[in-house]
Amino acid sequence: MDVVSLSTLASDREKTVSYLREKGLLVTYTRCPFCGSEHIGEVRREKYKCYQCRKEWSIRRGSIFEGMKLSWxxxxxxxxxxxxxxxxxxxxxxxxxSYEVTLRLYTLFRKAIWVHTQKEGKSLLEGEVEMDESYFGGKRKGKRGRGAAGKIPVFGILERGGKVQVEVVEQVYTASRRSGHGEMVEVRLE
Structure with a gap:
């Protein structure tokens, strides 16, 4: 979606909500999530109510945005x-x-993408792939690289022109412990 279309969409709450529902990011309720009754309705802006059990819920209930108070x-x-x-x-x-709120949103988007790819069964990589490990975290002072204290090893696989899969691992090492550039090695993930 281009920026002009996005600004037009973002200015209208109804269109935004229907767009997010269409993308599967918001749940559409046809029954009460508490009692299962079909006798529900919108009572206030972004609030629904069951007329049988009298309970109310937000439009964000059951979505990745539940509990967030950001504007659409x-x-x-x-x-x-x-x-x-x-x-x-x-x-x-x-x-x-704040950076924390934005980082939380980015994490939610990543989780939504992951869940979507898992539902479609797109977990297998095909064709030419590249693999590498990296280390994140740890303190800046002192020893750097693999041996630095507090570093978390992360192993990633990239399908050329396609998907990327990343996983935090306990330890990454080669079977022969001697690998040069371009050399094929067995990698054990524990």
């Missing part, structure tokens, strides 16, 4: 910045949100 406009713009691969820090500055 900011959520849509965060999605666009995520799609454009803008870092969470830069997106926080653009959206005038």
């Amino acid at each position: 406009e900011k959520i849509l713009w965060a999605m666009k910045l995520f799609e454009m691969e803008v870092t969470a820090h830069k997106a926080a500055l653009q959206l005038r949100l």
